[in-house]
Amino acid sequence: MVNVGIVGGTGYSGIELLRLLSSHPQVNIEVITSRSNAGKPVAEEFQNLRDMAELRFSEPEIDSYQNCDLVFFATPNTVAMEQAEALLSAGIKIIDLAADFRIKDIGLWEKWYGATHTCPALVAQAVYGLPELNRDAIRDAVLVANPGCYPVSVILALLPLLDQNSINAASIIADCKSGTSGAGRSASVATAFCEVTESVKAYAVDGHRHLPEIRQVLQAVNKQAELVFTPHLMPMVRGIHATVYADARGSGDKVQQVFEDYYSDEPFVDVMPAGSYPETRSVKGANQCRIAVHYLPDRNKYVVLSVIDNLVKGAAGQAIQNMNLMCGLEESMGLNALGIMP
Template sequence: MIKVGVVGGTGYTGVELLRLLALHPGVQLEAVTSRGEAGTPVADLFPNLRGHVDLDFSEPDPERLAACELVFFATPNGIAMKMTESLLNAGVKVIDLAADFRLKDPALWEAWYGMPHACPGLLEEAVYGLPEVNRKSIADARLVANPGCYPTAVQLGFMPLLEYEGIDLSCLIADCKSGVSGAGRKAAVGTLLAETSESFKAYGVPGHRHLPEIRQGLETVSGQQVGLTFVPHLTPMIRGIHATLYLQLDDPDLDLQSLFEARYRDEPFVDVLPAGSHPETRSVKGANHCRLAVHRAPASNVVVVLSVIDNLVKGAAGQALQNMNIMFGLDEAAGLRGIALLP
């Protein structure tokens, strides 16, 4: 059994991580930390975990965490980077679900996140945890930077075409929609029911923090600079991301369906739907799957890719478990075989 600690278990990502860990056959949950809820039974705050998680929230005690084999950080940006180096020195592996180790350039991190990086020396070592790209590196990693939710949906949608040479990389468009849980479990006017219900809006158009992460990932795959327009939107639903992706294709004869099916044939959590399909966010609710469909716009060289994920699962906690399984040589799908919820 892998002895696991979770730092920051009170947010939406945290409770989703605990839900999945509680049912994982190879995990022993040792600690769930929260400074504000220390001493409170986890199941009192999250009644869905009653009978599954019997721990109390505790202070983030370095010695207790150092006794774990793996520590997940489900904390706000800027927390994991202050504790990770000491955990790694103690022989503990780390998966950070925030953004502390996603960007390789510390100056870029500081520009987008408004703080200097506490351990820039670890940025090069950190492995970006998108298994469909970095599975071999994840298997050998001590430190994994779990991808963001928008970046996961966008990169998986664009990837087969980025690996093909016949596209125009200067004008990629990612038009993305997210449920309100993506904003986190906090009191904020903009995510109140009365503010978001029966409404729809774009945000972060001048620049969203996921933009440099997406661009970095796309350029890593393509080996070239890309021109990317990324516009996120807030939709009146709790879970889900829908990414509609556009690009120009130079080869009018390319069989797009076969290209996507071949690329993801052996990927357990990417599902390429039949030609002509339109994936729905509800088809991945609660599941660690990305469902894709690829279309060619009529009388045009424009390709349209549709990509849907659950932002809390494949976009966060589920992908973190997938990375854990790879890091410890387990069945990659262990604890992640749940079927999406309908309705």
């Protein structure tokens, strides 16, 4: 069994970790933290977790993780970096769902996140937790930077095209839509019901924190890669829909086969038949990225449609996939639930 701790157990990603881990056959939840709910039974706060009658929230104190093999940080940015060195020194592995270890250029991270990084040496050691790109490195990692939700949807839409050098890599446009759970559980006017329902709006057109992360990953595959990334807020709870455009190099007639071949062994990327339209609801609650690729011969462009559940393949499910790899378990263990439709 793998003994795990979850720091930030009352946030949307933390609750989702708990929901998914509750049916994982090789995981024991040793500790789950919340400063605001310390002492309270988890089952009292979340009705869907009433099975976990004996589990209580505790304060996020470093000593309480001593029996853990691995700790998930489902916390705001800058929390994990305060405890990472102590945990790693004690032989405890870490998966950070926030952005503390995602960006290799410390100056760039400090610019986008508006904070001073307290353990830059660990950033160099951290592995970006996208198994479709870094599976072997994740297996050997002690510190994994779980990717951001938008980056997962955009990067997976582009990897086969970049790998085959099939696009003008500087021509990428990623038009992305997210449900409001992407903003977390803390109340804010911007995500209140009356503000988001029956309305759609773009935000952060001039730069979102996920832009440097997407750029870093794409440019590691193709130095020329550059993109315009525009996120939108949708009146739905979960889900990301990325529509990714790029200019084709040469004919795109074989692109369907390129995607099917590239992802043929991937347990959590589903390439749909040519001409398909993936729906966010088809991956709701599932650790899946569902993709369809379209080629427009008259304009020589690709349009790739990619959907994920931001809380699952975009956060908690991805983190469990990484945990399975880091702990020598079967990669898809505990992650085989299908999406909920309708």
